Each structure stands twice: as structure tokens, then as C-alpha cells.
Amino acid sequence: MNYRHAYHAGNFADVLKHTVLFALIEALQAKATPFAFIDTHAGSGCYALDSAEAGKTGEYKDGIARLLFPDLHAAGGSGPLPPLLRRWLDAILRVPGNEHGLKLYPGSPLQVANAIRETDSAQLCELHPEEATRLRELFRHDHRVHVHERNGYEALKALLPPREKRGLVLIDPPYEAQEAEYRVIERALKLALQRWPTGVYAVWYPIKLRSQVQPFHRWLQHCGVRRVLRAELLVHPDDSPLRLNGSGMVILNAPWKLDDALRDALRAMAPLLSQERRAEWRLDWLVEEARA
Numbered sequence: 001m002n003y004r005h006a007y008h009a010g011n012f013a014d015v016l017k018h019t020v021l022f023a024l025i026e027a028l029q030a031k032a033t034p035f036a037f038i039d040t041h042a043g044s045g046c047y048a049l050d051s052a053e054a055g056k057t058g059e060y061k062d063g064i065a066r067l068l069f070p071d072l073h074a075a076g077g078s079g080p081l082p083p084l085l086r087r088w089l090d091a092i093l094r095v096p097g098n099e100h101g102l103k104l105y106p107g108s109p110l111q112v113a114n115a116i117r118e119t120d121s122a123q124l125c126e127l128h129p130e131e132a133t134r135l136r137e138l139f140r141h142d143h144r145v146h147v148h149e150r151n152g153y154e155a156l157k158a159l160l161p162p163r164e165k166r167g168l169v170l171i172d173p174p175y176e177a178q179e180a181e182y183r184v185i186e187r188a189l190k191l192a193l194q195r196w197p198t199g200v201y202a203v204w205y206p207i208k209l210r211s212q213v214q215p216f217h218r219w220l221q222h223c224g225v226r227r228v229l230r231a232e233l234l235v236h237p238d239d240s241p242l243r244l245n246g247s248g249m250v251i252l253n254a255p256w257k258l259d260d261a262l263r264d265a266l267r268a269m270a271p272l273l274s275q276e277r278r279a280e281w282r283l284d285w286l287v288e289e290a291r292a
Contacts, residue, residue, distance in 0.1 A: 004053065005043050005044075005047065005107065005174075006044075006047050006051060006053035006054060007053045007054065007056060007057045007059070008057065008059050009047035009049070009054060009059075009060060009105040009107070010047070010049060010054075010059065010060030010063045010064040010065070010105035011057075011059035011060060011062065011063040011064075012059075012062060012063045012233065012235055012247075012273045012279075013063075013204075013206070013233075013244065013246075013247035014063055014064065014105070015063050015064055015067065015233075015269060015273065016231065016232075016233045016247055016248075016249065016266075016269070017108070017172065017204045017247065017249060018088065018108065018111055019084065019085065019088055019262070019265050019266075019269070020202065020231055020249045020251070020262065021108060021111065021112070021170065021202065022084070022087070022088040022091070022111065022115070023084060023258060023261045023262055023265070024168055024200065024202060024251070024255065024258070025037075025112060025115045025116065025168070026084075026087075026115075026261070027255035027256075027257075027258055027261070028166070028167065028168060028200070028255070029115075029116075029117065030255075031166075033164070033166065034117070034119040034120050034121070034164045035116075035120050035164050035166045035167035035168065036120070036121050036122070036123065036162035036163070036164045036166075036167035036168075037112050037116065037120070037121070037122045037123070037167055037168050037170070038122075038123045038125070038156070038159055038160075038162070038167065038168070038169045038170070039108055039109055039112070039122070039123070039124045039125060039152070039169075039170045039172070040125050040152025040153060040155070040156065040169065040170065040171050040172070040173070040188075041125070041126070041152050041171070041172050041173045041174065042107070042108065042109045042124035042125055042126040042131070042135055042147075042152075043107045043108070043109070043126065043131055043135075044107065044126075044130075044131045044134035044135060044138075045106070045107050045109045045110045045124075045134060045135050045138045045139070046095075046104055046105070046106050046107060046110050046138060047104065047105045047106075047107065048103065048104055049102060049103060049104065049105055050103060054105075060102075060105060062273065062275065063273065064089075064092065064102065064105060065102065066272045066273060067081065067085065067089055067269065067272055067273075068089060068092075068093075068102060070272055081268055082264035082265050082267075082268050084261060084262070084264070084265045085265045085268060085269065091111065091114060091115065092105070092106065092111075094114070095110065095114065108170055108172065109122065109124050109135065109138075109139075109145070110138065113139065113142060113144070113145055116144065118144070120144060120164070120167075121144050121145075121146070121162070121164065122144060122145045122146070123146050123148065123155075123159050123162070124139075124145065124146065124147045124148065125148045125150060125151070125152035125155045126147065126148075126149060126152075127149065127150060127151050127152070129149065132147060132149040135147045152171075152173075153184060153187075153188040156169070156188060156191065156192045156195075157191065157195070160192055160195040160196040160199065161195060161196040161199070162196075165198075166198070166199070167199060167200065168199070168200045168201075168202060169192065169199055169200070169201045169202070170202050170204075171185060171188070171189075171201065171202070171203045171204070172203075172204040173185070175205070175206055178212075179212050182205075182212075182213075182215065182216040182219075185203060185216070186216070186219050186223075189201060189203075189223065189252070190223070193223070193224070193225065193252075198253065199253065200251065200252065200253045200254065200255065201251070201252040201253065202249055202250070202251045202252075203249065203250050203251075203252075204247065204248070204249050205247065205248050205249075205250070206244055206246075206247050207232065207234060207238050207244070207245050207246035207247055207248060208238070208240065208241045208242075208243070208244065208245055209238065209239065209240070209241050210238040210239070212241075213248070217230070217250075217286055220250060220252070220286050220287065221286050221287055223252075225252045225253060225287060226253075226287060226288075226289035227252070227253055227254045227285070227287060227288055227289060228250055228251070228252050228254065228285065228286040228287040228288075229250065229251045229254040229258060229259055229283075229284075229285055229286070230248060230249070230250050230282065230283070230284055230285070230286050231248060231249045231250075231251075231262055231266060231281075231282070231283050232246060232247070232248035232249075232281065232282040232283075233246055233247060233248075233266065233269065233270065233273065233279060233280070233281050234246030234279060234280045234281070234282075235273055235274065235275045235279045236275065236276070236277075237277075246280075248282075250286065259283055259285070262283055263283055266281040266283055267281065269281070
């Protein structure tokens with residue numbers, strides 16, 4: 001994969017990823033104590049949907065636009081969106097530049113920065129110099145946000161555990177190494193969990209062939225974490241390596257009742273994001289400890 005997110009911002013995979021991310025931030029804010037957000041592959045932070053890149057693919061039209069304008073979609077108009085989705089979409093439209101409609105799609109760094117509190121912090125890692133420069137410009141006046149121009153996997157050694165002692169690590173690589181990326185993620189998670197076993201870790205992954213993802217899921221089931229939640233959305237059958245058929249998120253040390261928070265949102269977004277066939281969604285536990 002030769003991936004530049006400007007071509008794909010706001011697509012169906014972003015809808016899943018950022019809905020889960022929004023729910024995670026809300027779960028962390030349920031406690032008054034500060035938390036840290038760490039993004040290993042931050043990108044440039046915000047994307048213009050009228051850019052040449054976004055216009056070339058138009059992927060946002062089959063993603064975020066379908067949730068904002070459901071009546072324009074064949075499967076839309078079936079009732080109000082669940083509260084979680086509505087709160088997330090309202091946050092997207094509050095981004096400066098979107099006052100008169102959807103013009104910009106905020107990436108994970110900007111969505112989180114707009115949601116966190118004064119006492120929380122964000123550590124953003126981006127290896128690409130141009131992307132890192134855009135990040136610094138975007139957050140130049142925000143003392144809560146710190147940009148690190150370095151390999152995000154390696155940066156975890158220095159950033160964990162955070163001084164806040166609780167928080168979230170987002171691992172959202174471009175998967176340019178394809179299947180080999182999963183082995184890199186596994187090594188990074190193993191070391192990160194040794195340094196910060198109580199942290200919440202969210203990993204986004206593409207779904208092309210199901211067989212490519214299964215070894216990663218098996219590793220997660222035996223990595224020693226007691227709560228691993230999986231959320232997936234498929235808009236095509238997971239049997240072709242030539243296109244993005246779906247995507248998923250796994251959340252290690254998932255906050256209590258995160259699955260309840262996400263279930264209605266996934267159920268509602270599936271028909272709105274359907275393409276040739278009805279989209280399929282999955283929300284289940286790869287690992288769940290028994291609670292007394």
C-alpha cells in the first residue's frame with residue numbers, strides 16, 4: 001500500500017475509526033483525573049475535502065457525507081442517529097471551516113484536541129517531515145499538544161508511561177508493509193504493555209483478505225491482556241486483496257461498557273455505509289475477563 005490519507009479522509013474506514021476514538025475519549029473523560037493521548041501515526045491533522053486529492057477519489061461521499069446527509073442515500077431516512085454518532089458528527093461540524101457545511105475533515109489529532117480538557121495532553125508522532133510541519137502549525141498555540149517528528153513505534157519507549165498514569169495510545173499506521181505491519185505492531189504492543197500495562201491501546205487495521213488479519217487476532221488472544229474488544233465494518237466481502245473491503249479496531253484494556261456505547265452506533269452506520277451489498281458489522285470480545 002502506498003497510502004496518503006488526503007485521498008481517503010472521511011471514508012467509511014474513518015467513520016468507524018473515529019466513532020470508536022470518540023467513544024474512547026468520552027469513556028476516559030468519565031473520570032475527573034487527567035489522561036494522555038498518544039498517536040503513533042498522526043498524519044497532518046486536517047484534510048480539505050475540496051482538495052485535488054480528495055476530489056480524485058471522492059471517498060468521503062461514501063463515508064462521512066452519508067451520515068451527515070442520510071436522506072440523500074438510498075438506505076437513509078430511517079430515523080434519528082444514535083446519540084454517540086450524533087455527538088461525533090456535531091463535533092466534526094464544529095471544526096472551524098465547517099460552519100457552512102462539510103469542507104474539512106479533521107484527522108485523529110484534531111478530533112482529540114477538540115475533545116480533551118485543559119488538564120489532558122496529546123503526544124503526536126509523525127515521521128514524515130511535511131506532515132509533522134503541518135501538525136506543528138495546526139497546534140502552535142495549543143500548550144496541551146506536543147508534536148514529535150519521529151518513528152511512533154520507537155517513541156513509545158520514551159512516552160510510556162505518561163505522567164498522567166492513564167490514557168490512550170492510538171496505533172493507526174498506513175500498512176505500507178502490508179501483512180508485515182502486524183508483526184511490527186505486535187512487537188510494539190509487547191514492549192508498550194511491559195512499560196504501561198494499564199494503558200488503553202486502540203489499533204486500526206484494514207480488511208482485504210480475512211486470512212491476513214487472523215494471525216494478529218490470535219496473537220491478541222494470547223498477549224496477556226484481559227480485555228480486548230473488536231469492532232469491524234465490512235462494505236465488501238473480505239475475499240479480495242485488491243481493494244479495501246472493510247476495516248476494524250481492536251481495543252486492549254477496553255474501558256468498561258465500551259461495547260454498549262458502540263453497539264447502536266455500528267448498527268446504525270452499517271446501512272448508511274452500504275455499497276453493492278448491505279454492510280456487515282461485528283462487535284465482540286477477543287478476550288474478556290470474568291467479573292464478579
